[in-house]
Amino acid sequence: MEQKLIKDFEIPSKKIETWKFTDLKKVFEKNNFKPYKKSIAEKNPATSKINSSIANNTFFDTKINYVIFEDGYLQKLKKKSNGLEIIDLNENSKKTLFNKNNFIRNDSLLDINNTFLNGNLIIRVKKDIKLKEPISIFYFNSEESKYLINNRINIILEENAEAEINEVFISSGQISYWNNVHNFIQLKKSSKLNHYKIQMESKYALHSSSSNVSCNNSSNYNSFIYSFGGIMSRIEIIGSINSSDINFNIKGLYLAKVNQHHDITTLMQHKHSNSNSNQHIKGILQKKSSGVFQGKVIVSQNAQKTDAFQFNQNLLLSENAKINTKPELEIYADDVKCSHGATTGELDEEMLFYLRSRGLKEEEARKLLIEGFINELFEDIENKKLKKKLLHTSIKSIYLK
Amino acid sequence: MLKIINLHVNVANKKILQGVNLEINPGEVHALMGPNGSGKSTLANVLSGKDGYEIKKGKIIFFKKNLINFEPENRACEGLFLAFQYPVEIPGVSGINFLRTTLNSVRKYKKQKELDGVNFLKLLRKKAKIIKMDEKLIKRSINTGFSGGEKKRSEILQMILLEPKLAILDETDSGLDIDALKTVANGVNNLKNKDRSFLVITHYQRLLNYIVPDKVHILSNGKIVKSGDKNLAIELEKKGYEGLV
Numbered sequence: 092m093e094q095k096l097i098k099d100f101e102i103p104s105k106k107i108e109t110w111k112f113t114d115l116k117k118v119f120e121k122n123n124f125k126p127y128k129k130s131i132a133e134k135n136p137a138t139s140k141i142n143s144s145i146a147n148n149t150f151f152d153t154k155i156n157y158v159i160f161e162d163g164y165l166q167k168l169k170k171k172s173n174g175l176e177i178i179d180l181n182e183n184s185k186k187t188l189f190n191k192n193n194f195i196r197n198d199s200l201l202d203i204n205n206t207f208l209n210g211n212l213i214i215r216v217k218k219d220i221k222l223k224e225p226i227s228i229f230y231f232n233s234e235e236s237k238y239l240i241n242n243r244i245n246i247i248l249e250e251n252a253e254a255e256i257n258e259v260f261i262s263s264g265q266i267s268y269w270n271n272v273h274n275f276i277q278l279k280k281s282s283k284l285n286h287y288k289i290q291m292e293s294k295y296a297l298h299s300s301s302s303n304v305s306c307n308n309s310s311n312y313n314s315f316i317y318s319f320g321g322i323m324s325r326i327e328i329i330g331s332i333n334s335s336d337i338n339f340n341i342k343g344l345y346l347a348k349v350n351q352h353h354d355i356t357t358l359m360q361h362k363h364s365n366s367n368s369n370q371h372i373k374g375i376l377q378k379k380s381s382g383v384f385q386g387k388v389i390v391s392q393n394a395q396k397t398d399a400f401q402f403n404q405n406l407l408l409s410e411n412a413k414i415n416t417k418p419e420l421e422i423y424a425d426d427v428k429c430s431h432g433a434t435t436g437e438l439d440e441e442m443l444f445y446l447r448s449r450g451l452k453e454e455e456a457r458k459l460l461i462e463g464f465i466n467e468l469f470e471d472i473e474n475k476k477l478k479k480k481l482l483h484t485s486i487k488s489i490y491l492k
Numbered sequence: 493m494l495k496i497i498n499l500h501v502n503v504a505n506k507k508i509l510q511g512v513n514l515e516i517n518p519g520e521v522h523a524l525m526g527p528n529g530s531g532k533s534t535l536a537n538v539l540s541g542k543d544g545y546e547i548k549k550g551k552i553i554f555f556k557k558n559l560i561n562f563e564p565e566n567r568a569c570e571g572l573f574l575a576f577q578y579p580v581e582i583p584g585v586s587g588i589n590f591l592r593t594t595l596n597s598v599r600k601y602k603k604q605k606e607l608d609g610v611n612f613l614k615l616l617r618k619k620a621k622i623i624k625m626d627e628k629l630i631k632r633s634i635n636t637g638f639s640g641g642e643k644k645r646s647e648i649l650q651m652i653l654l655e656p657k658l659a660i661l662d663e664t665d666s667g668l669d670i671d672a673l674k675t676v677a678n679g680v681n682n683l684k685n686k687d688r689s690f691l692v693i694t695h696y697q698r699l700l701n702y703i704v705p706d707k708v709h710i711l712s713n714g715k716i717v718k719s720g721d722k723n724l725a726i727e728l729e730k731k732g733y734e735g736l737v
Contacts, residue, residue: 440543441580448540449594449650450568450601459593463584463633470584 095206097126097239103198110198112383112415113354118297118323124269126207127238132164141166141263145229149480150259150289155224161231162268163209163240174220174252178213194275194303194329201301204241204273213245214256216282221253225474228256230270232293233263242272248282248310255285255474260320262293269297276302278310285313285473289481292320294351301327306366308334315472316343316372317481318353319488325354330368332359332394337366342468344373346485347380347412354383359399361390364424367398373468374405375461375489376412384416384433392423401431406438406464408489461489493518493689494658499550501531501538501714508534510714512550516658519686523700523725524693526711527733532693533577535711536662540574541567554658569601571657575647575664582634587646590634591616591653598654619652623679640667648679655683660691665699677702697729712737 104116141161145151156175159167170177194201216222232240248254260270270292278284292298298321304312318324330339345353359368374382384403405414418431438460446456465485472478494516501509508531516522526532538545539552541564552559559567582590596606607615620627625645635643644664651659661680665673680690680703692703700708700722708724709716710733717737718724728736 439580442582444542444564445576445580445582446590446594447564448542448568448574449590449654450565450598451594452565452597453563455593455597456565459585459590460582463582465584466586467584467633 097124097203097207100199100203100206103200107198109356109385112385113323113325113352115297115299115323115325119269122237122267122269122297124237124239124297127163127209127234127240129164129209131234131238132162141231141233144233144261144263145231148229148259148261149484150257150477151227151229152476156222157227157229158212159229159231160210160242162234162238163242165210165212166231172222172224174217175222175226175254176213176215176217177226178215180211180213194331200271200299201273203239204243204271207239207241208243209240210242211245212243213247215247216249216252216254218249219251220249222255225255225257228258230258230260230272231262232266232268232270232296234268235266237267239269239271242270244272244274246274246276246284248278248284250280251282252279253283255287257287257289257477259289260292260298262296264293265295266293267295268293270300272300274300274302276304276312278304278306278312280307281309283311283313285315287315287317287474287477288326289317290319290321290324290326292324294320294322294349296321298324298326300325301329303329303331304339305331306333306337306339309336311338313338313340313473314342316341316355318343318345318355319484321351321353323352323354325356327356327358329358330360332361332363332366332368334363335365337363339366339368341368341370341372343371344375344465344468344485345382346488347374347376347382348488349378349380351380352383353380354385356383356385357387359386359388361388361394361397361399364393364395364397366394368400370401371468372403373464374403374414375408375464376405376414377408377489379409379411381413382415384414384418386417386431387419387421388429388431390420390422390424390427390429395424395426397424397427397429399427399429403433404464405433405435406461407435408437408461458486462486493555494691495551495553497551497553499535499538499552500548501534502546502548503534503544508714509538512711512714512716514709514716516689516691518689519684520706521684521690521692521703523705523708523722524691524711525695525708525725525728530711531714532711533662536574536660536691536693539567539660540564540572565597566601568654568656569598573651573654573656573659575644575651575659575661577662577664577666579635579643579647581636581638583636585634587630587632587634588616591630591650594650595653616653620649622652622682623648623675625649641669641672644668644676645672648676652679652683655688657687658689658691659683660693662693663695664692665694665696673699674702697725700725710737
């Protein structure tokens with residue numbers, strides 16, 4: 092079989108409807124990323140950078156269960172909790188534990204991931220096991236020669252299992268690379284997953300990732316997306332509700348600075364009755380940054396008694412910042428409760444005045460309101476330690492007028 | 493304490509206040525009444541320093557300083573407080589955090605020592621008791637999901653915490669049932685002393701049964717057209733504005 096090259100793939104661009112606002116091809120062509128290979132990794136053995144960079148990372152708070160990828164290849168795997176299985180499938184195994192038909196894409200990102208796959212993992216939590224310690228996955232990039240890195244994680248929660256998974260994307264410095272990471276998640280009956288994705292890539296990086304989540308009855312998926320780094324970032328959640336009594340929650344925050352472009356795109360497919368989905372995505376945009384929220388909820392004909400909500404709120408802290416928001420509902424059932432909405436604006440003048448009339452300086456008042464905007468979204472994050480860190484990291488990074 | 497001299501204010505090129513004169517001395521309670529659209533809330537907002545009001549003429553002297561050039565926060569720190577007619581909801585900002593920040597901000601301005609968490613909570617509990625405000629409510633986001641009455645109570649709590657020299661109550665009684673009204677009045681009366689003054693804006697004489705004014709003014713078409721003692725409010729209740737103005 093002839094080996095495929097990156098030029099054989101159509102890189103997502105504005106030509107594709109779902110990429111109308113995010114021209115990945117433009118950034119790709121500017122950088123001409125090359126697929127990273129094992130042979131290169133072997134020539135450049137793991138540096139000491141990895142340990143200090145990760146140990147110093149504020150989100151590295153577990154020593155119980157964690158995985159570290161360096162430039163796509165598995166460097167460390169530690170697993171102490173009982174009932175947890177982490178299996179390293181090497182790059183030669185293209186194995187996925189999902190039904191591909193659930194997650195049909197109209198772009199090439201998954202094919203690219205599959206063709207140039209670096210690291211591939213299975214994480215399985217056994218039946219009735221409720222993990223007390225989170226599982227952290229660090230994607231650490233240190234190569235400076237503009238590589239494309241592909242990882243895949245397969246997550247299975249067996250019946251009645253519970254877990255928290257934190258994915259953290261970081262780099263050794265301000266280097267340029269393309270991280271293309273896709274997850275396939277299967278939640279079996281009555282299982283619960285809290286899934287945090289903390290995207291703190293280098294400011295020159297290109298990030299594209301997706302979580303493809305398939306839910307069985309009475310399962311509960313709580314996703315929290317924190318999009319923070321990269322020159323361009325596209326994070327997708329594709330949810331498939333295959334049964335009843337499922338709770339599917341997505342919370343997301345994109346915090347774009349300077350000239351960053353952050354995109355959160357979701358697709359909720361309600362295929363069965365009596366389940367609900369909730370999406371609340373917020374954006375804070377500064378300087379010349381831009382943000383995108385695209386959310387589509389499809390309620391099929393037999394998905395009666397579905398509750399589906401979708402709300403996108405954006406805070407523009409600069410006149411030059413830009414936002415494209417497109418919440419969509421496609422409903423084919425008649426007995427459902429669905430709503431969607433979006434707001435975009437500056438800090439509310441009435442609120443600002445209220446705080447100032449109580450003696451707060453304008454800058455203090457602005458700070459409090461921005462904090463409030465973020466905090467409202469974070470309010471029901473179950474991992475309080477993580478919540479505090481996320482809030483702190485957000486506030487620190489925000490330019491205050 | 494407060495001296496408003498010949499104040500003319502436009503909103504979007506429309507003349508709203510057309511020569512208001514008012515003097516409030518320390519320890520006095522003044523009631524400001526008047527028909528809808530007479531300019532009562534405009535006066536309150538202008539005093540507190542809100543944007544969107546064009547001051548064409550006149551002076552606002554507060555303890556010998558002309559307030560017109562003061563930022564809203566500095567007016568607050570100088571001792572002016574406005575209890576809003578419609579307090580805004582601020583989701584995500586915890587009430588307690590806000591109250592502490594605001595109190596310390598005012599204390600800092602006055603060169604007083606800032607309160608630490610423990611001492612602040614002690615003080616807050618004491619004050620909340622006066623107006624029977626549930627502590628759970630204070631812990632929530634500012635005014636978020638509060639009923640009309642709870643919002644007004646929250647305004648009064650801020651007032652008794654900040655201990656202003658002059659408090660302006662903009663229709664604080666509207667939407668309150670009689671028990672809530674008494675509690676709010678209790679908060680005001682608790683704060684009354686020989687140095688502190690109040691400007692109570694209201695439509696109804698009812699509130700003035702509980703907060704007894706030294707002077708009552710009637711504002712009509714942007715001017716104070718009549719002033720008197722508390723009996724003026726009673727007379728007004730009987731005759732209506734048309735009979736008096």
